[in-house]
Amino acid sequence: MRRKRLTVACLAAGLALTGCSAASTGSGKGGSTLTYLTFETPSLTATFWDTSIAGAEKKVPDVTVKKIVAPSTDRDAYAKQLQASGQFPDLLQSITPSTFATAGLLKPYDQKWVNANFLLPMGNAYKGKVYIPPTNSQIIPEVFYDKKLFAKAHITAPPKTWPEFMAVCAKLKAAGITPVELGGGDPFSASMPLVGILSADVLGKDPNWLKERYAGKVRFTDANVKAAVTKYRTMVKNGYFEDGALGVKYADSITHFTSGKAAMYMMGSWFLGSVPKDRADDFGAFLTPTEDGSLVVPFAVGGSMAISAKTAAPAKATAFAEAWSLDPANYKALIEGDGAFPMLKGKTLDDYGVNVTKVFKDSYSYVTQQNTKVSAFGWATNDDSMPSGLNNAFYAASQALFSSNDVDGQLAKLDAAWDSATK
Structure with a gap:
């Protein structure tokens, strides 16, 4: 979580080396290529992201997703640098919505979809709109x-x-x-x-x-x-x-x-x-x-990915983001490795196939019980x-x-x- 600065030139060079483009592009007849800003930790490894991306791609026809990995866990700073260099990604994992929504850079999710799928639909809403699905909490x-x-x-x-x-x-x-x-x-x-x-x-x-x-x-x-x-x-x-x-x-x-x-x-x-x-x-x-x-x-209340308001393929980006956010398989690593408390409706811990400790279950009870919760x-x-x-x-x-x-x-x-x- 330490904050690091990189020059725009270095960022551009890094993206060129990985073959990532921050703009939606064609991918064959009727297809779209989306760029997706992620980050890696000991729990959320490259394999986790690759597997979760592949799973969501299967549910959205004609979409190819190119992964961009932030150099540190400070996604906000890296996203700002990408935006300044004209390379703002189509999808951005776990950023702070207020930092970008005020500049008109994010597309809100459909509120009916959010209400239907999450325990606290407005848990991370900013000025009445949800820019990141409220998938988990800490x-x-x-x-x-x-x-x-x-x-x-x-x-x-x-x-x-x-x-x-x-x-x-x-x-x-x-x-x-x-x-x-x-x-x-x-x-x-x-x-x-x-x-x-x-x-x-x-x-x-x-x-x-x-x-x-x-x-x-x-x-x-x-x-x-x-x-x-x-x-x-x-x-x-x-x-x-x-x-x-x-x-x-x-x-x-x-x-x-x-x-x-x-x-x-x-x-x-x-x-x-x-x-x-x-x-x-x-x-x-x-x-x-x-x-x-x-x-x-x-x-x-945390969440999955934000959608760029500037993406050239908003329907495809939204479909991918929704598919990723509702896939229980993606929650297993978050629960077991990152201590995340899942916030999908109609699910118990058993539905995620996780093996958690008693102290996890005791902590999760603070989330599920009626009590005084503050930000x-x-x-x-x-x-x-x-x-x-x-x-x-x-x-x-x-x-x-x-x-x-x-x-x-x-x-x-x-x-x-x-x-x-x-x-």
Whole structure:
């Protein structure tokens, strides 16, 4: 998820080498060739994308799809560079709709089709329209914990309130156990504790806070936001993260936690795909505790692919996107490897042929139960999404606040960045 910049010249050269064109073209008599921006991770491999593309191609006659692979998981930045060079793809996987819809670059899906097929049809809608089918969801973050390390510190149950959480941290530290793992070397990973606390304390009490920030009714420097951020600073000052956490990369933080070097790990539910299968029962999960113990689920509805409004073959692009998005076979890798919670109507986990852990099922219950769900702070793709560039500013503030007591200064910077981005 680290953000990388490439020159347009390099991008063009890369596309030429792979034979990919970002414009729809003819493919034999009556056929169409579509370009499809994807990304690869240890779970979503090249084989996964090739297989899923082939499956959807079989359901849409006379369509050939050329895969473009983003150089990092920052699809938005890469899509912007492709657009700037006149190579905007016909289909774009898991981008942030608000970044492109406002420029007229995306074609919305038919609302009747969305309503008929997904549990939360408007879960990731932007300004009343769905630009990415709401195929799956995540909780960002959960607090994962090592049951054996809890037992070693004589902790018998996960905390439900913030004071209980801090008491658990203190007890773990006293037992010589690092309370919380933090991959502070990667900006998005460094932000996870703040995402959890702000979602619980700010959005939990005012779910419309982000919309109100757009309207200028609230600010980051307000007392309630400062109080939430101060909780994170207290965790740092009390030594509840490992020494040198800002130097720990995201991948290493997973290894540290799963190998027993820390008792808790605040991370998106995609971590469920990294739970060691041979000791999966050693791990549990709870949500970032609130002051009074009320349950707040920091929720993000993701999805499959957006369709370019500029594609020369809109009917074919739509047919391919719909076929891909409704194929249960594509969900298996997302569920098992990426910890995604499926959102297709009329399906149970058994319908996807998956083998998941108890901690996955326990986490999924937060999705299916009636409870207070709010947009995960900084991770929404709907009307609660932050302005372009604000996520990077938020990540930078998260890293700065690990070593700086200047809460007021960092929050003022976020307000300034927001105001600049929304002029």
